[in-house]
Amino acid sequence: MRILILGGDGYLGWPTAMRFSSRGHDVHVVDNYLRRRAHEEAGTDSLTPIAEDLGARVRAWREVTGREIGVTEGDLTDWEVVRGVFASFRPEAIVHYGEMPSAPYSMRDRDHAVFTQTNNVVGTLNVLWAMRDLAPDAHLVKLGTMGEYGTPNIDIEEGYLEIHHNGRTDVLPFPKVPGSMYHLSKVHDSHNIHFACRVWGLRATDLNQGVVYGIHTDETQLDERLLTRFDYDDVFGTALNRFCLQAVIGHPLTVYGKGGQTRGYLNIVDTLQCVELAVNHPAEPGEFRVFNQFTEQFSVLELAELVQKAGAQVGLEVEVRSVENPRVELEEHYYNARHTKLLDLGLRPHLLSETLIGxxxxxxxxxxxxxxxxxxxxxDRWRPPDR
Amino acid sequence: MRILILGGDGYLGWPTAMRFSSRGHDVHVVDNYLRRRAHEEAGTDSLTPIAEDLGARVRAWREVTGREIGVTEGDLTDWEVVRGVFASFRPEAIVHYGEMPSAPYSMRDRDHAVFTQTNNVVGTLNVLWAMRDLAPDAHLVKLGTMGEYGTPNIDIEEGYLEIHHNGRTDVLPFPKVPGSMYHLSKVHDSHNIHFACRVWGLRATDLNQGVVYGIHTDETQLDERLLTRFDYDDVFGTALNRFCLQAVIGHPLTVYGKGGQTRGYLNIVDTLQCVELAVNHPAEPGEFRVFNQFTEQFSVLELAELVQKAGAQVGLEVEVRSVENPRVELEEHYYNARHTKLLDLGLRPHLLSETLIGxxxxxxxxxxxxxxxxxxxxxDRWRPPDR
Incomplete structure (x- = not known):
């Protein structure tokens, strides 16, 4: 199958590209190095030393496996880039990770908020129009986020909710109450993609992903030049990855506020499994399918305590410290999100264990x-300084 | 009160500016003449001959009433324009009509879709950031649209829905299934504004307006130089206004498809009433309040038949003709939308009658x-030509 990976230089995009290539698919990646540039500007970097660009990555991949991956260095908000890639590569599946993915980045100031929403919404609109005009039968597998739902006081369903109201019934999109300018951009994408399926008959799967942890996949372990990035900084790092790093370097684990914030989590190897399942079982024409993509729920405090315990096993003395929460979010709340559709397709979860943390x-x-x-x-703080 | 009118050169913006000015408020309008330019490009124009620019409009207003209205000619997507207006005028209320309002325009092609969403989302984000930093106590009165809801098979509530699910309950945003790239941009705005209220404590009222009809308000009738625009073309014209014009010039009334598309409608004088009620009864800090702003529901066919009947009264022979529907929408559907909150605040509806049509x-x-x-x-067609 011809599979286009948008954001193919990222934490998940690059391992996904290698996975599909190793399965014998024809893979082409697009990336504009937005994440690398944001790190350069901030003076931060991936913990893991990654190859210098996609050219170096696909050369190493060829040397190690004999397989080819095509590369386009370009920006999805540039219509000519998107049009050109669709016209020449003619994808049958599109895996779309190509967005600015950081909530703190999006909340820094007006410029970053506007950039985040414009970048993500326009990039995805371009992909939809390219599908409409150049690849109407292709299947879009779009990475969304569990953060689109927020923390409602009812069970979270997978994308849609059957609503009974005044004696009538309909199945409608699950209401969204997202918690940052970034999460909002993903909600906007979801509405736009739903529309493109309804009105143009496109097929799409939205993977509302939880927080991903882990460093290695089968392919990243083949050669150090194939490593994927691992971010631990305040802008691009995520909870469990950052806690593990803090434990190793002897820094207190920084829990925001009370730590009762509960979210869905999954191992990076399960991200690849889920994306493969979605690609191998495409949505129907006109269908906008939504899967909640995570394997377990944890509160932040539970995660910190797991890391503390795993640390004790290997002689690390790990302190858990509450810091002032920079975000505006509930720190104690109900949370129960359904995640059965990927299991039904065959997902076999790799659950979090002390062994993995070790x-x-x-x-x-x-x-x-x-x-x-x-x-x-x-x-980056969610509230203005004086409030 | 210092009232800022964004989009103050438009069909509703200009009459709103005059209304608040006539009440003795300090009014400032902002517009970038987007609509005038779109008409120039398309070779179309308002039926009514409107004054050549905002300068001419406010001069005429001053001559007729002795009152001043301030003007900024500028683009809301330009942060320096928005920042400058907020810093100098220090609004207490902001009435925000300043968006690209046409569904057909937004569906023309990729460029128009991307422009519509970028223009509307970025303009509104700029307003929210300006409020956050320069006018945190001001009240935003934002014009949304009933089209955000689409045509669900359940009763449409005003912005929120109490949902009972698996034995638990929450009040969540009403799910949105909008019908064009333009309507999607309004849904994006709604999510962004809701967030700004929740997280920054801003106060906002979203007026999900139905289709507006009518030509005159008390102020537009004072002097021909104070007329507001009246669009009847395929891009900016709306159902009833266009039907009335077709009746007068002896053109068949063009009903799209079966004509069972049911929507909420209101008279332009009630738009002004509703906006005044919202401004005079502001939302609380942190509150994102949603009102459904219309007074009556009609199907397109019912409207056409009303116009036909009113035409017969004055000797016009009016033909109703079904044309192929350029949109993708249900032509027969359930529709029942609540609209009691503005009535509770004191709205006294001017219902559609043959007299008004006459x-x-x-x-x-x-x-x-x-x-x-x-x-x-x-x-402009919703589907690609070959499908």
Whole structure:
């Protein structure tokens, strides 16, 4: 199958590209190095030393496996780039990770908020119009986020909700109450993609993903030049990955506020499994299918305590410390999100265990001299300074 | 009160500015003449001859009433324009009509879709950031649209829905299934504004307006130089206004498809009443309040038949003709939308009557030599040509 990976230089995009290539698919990646540039501007970097660009990555992949991956260095908000890739590659499936993915980044100031929403919404609109005009039978597998739902006081369903109201019934999109300018951009995308399916008959699967943790997949372990990035900084790092790094370097685990914030989590190897399942079982023409993509729910405090316990096993003394929450969010709330559709398709979850955390410790230990402690505490605040 | 009117050169914006000015408020209008430019490009124009720019409009207003209205000619997507207006005028209320309002325009092609969403979303984000930093106590009165809801098979509530699910309950945003790239942009706005209220404590009222009809308000009738625009073309014209014009010039009333499309409608004088009620009864800090702003529901066919009947009263022979529907929408559907909150605040509706239609006929007759028949039939289609 011809599979286009948008955002193919990222934490998940690059491992996904290698996975589909290793399965024998014809893979083409697009990336504009937005994440790399944001790190350069901020003076931060991936913990893992990644190859210098996509050219170096696909050369290493060829040397290690004999397989080819095509590359376009370009911006999805540039219509000529998107049109050109669709016209020449003629994708049958599009895996779309190509967005600005950080909530703190999007909340920094007006410029970053407007950039985030414009970048994500326009990039995705371009993909939809390219599908409409150049690849109407292709299947879009779009990475959404569980954060689109927020933390409602009812069970979260997968994309839609059957609503009974005044004696009548309809199945409608699950209401969204997202928590940042970034999460809002994903909600906007969801509405736009739903429309393109309804009105143009496109087929799409929205993967509302939880928080991903882990460093390695089968392919990243083949050669150090094939490593994927691992962000631990305040802008691009995510809860469990950051806690593991903090444990290794002897920094207190920074829990925001009370730590009762509960979210869905999954291992990076399960992200690849889910994306493969979605690609191999496409949506029907006109269908906008939504899967909640995570395997377990944890509160932030539970995660911190798991890391503390795993640390004790290997002789690390780990402190858990509450810091002022930079976000505006409920710190104690009901949370129960359904996630059965990917299991029904065959997902076999790799659940979080002390063993996995221990192996993350080992990899982090190997690169600990690359850690910059100055970029661990949160700086971007959801509220204006005076309120 | 200092009231800022965004989109103050438009069909509703200009009459709203005059209304608040006539009440003794300090009014400032902002507009970038987007609508005038779109008409120039398309070779179309308002039926009514409007003053050449905002400068001419406010001069005429001053001559007729002795009152001043401030003007900024500028684009809301330009942060320096928005920042400058907020810093100097320090609004206490902001009435926001300043968006690209046409569904057919937004569906023309990729460029128009991307422009519509970028223009509307970025303009509104700029307003929200300006409020956050420069006018945190001001009240935003934002014009939304009933089209955000689509045509669900359940009763439409005003913005929120109490949902009972698996034994638990929450009040959540009413699910949205909008029908064009334009309507989607309004849904995006709604989510962004809701967020700004929740997280920054801003106060906002979203007026989900139905289709507006009518030509005159108390103020537009004072002097011909104070007329507001009246669009009848395929891009900016709306159902009832266009039907009245078609009746006068002897063109068949163009009903799209079966004509069972049911929507909420209101008279332009009730738009002004509703906006005044919202401004005079502001939302609480942190509150995102949603009102459904219309007074009556009609199907397109019912409207056409009303116009036909009113035409017969004054000797016009009016033909109703079904044309191929350029849109993708249900032509027969359940529709029942609540609209009690503005009535509770004191709205006294001016319902549609043959008398009102008759008086619209008279005004249209006065300007019938300005009509260009070439721009009445729909050209923008929701589906690609080959499907």
């Amino acid at each position: 192996s993350m410790f080992e990899t982090i230990e190997r690169y600990r001299d690359r850690v910059d402690v100055a970029h661990i505490l949160p700086r | 008086s619209m006929f008279e005004t249209i007759e006065r300007y019938r030599d300005r009509v260009d028949v070439a721009h009445i039939l729909p050209r």
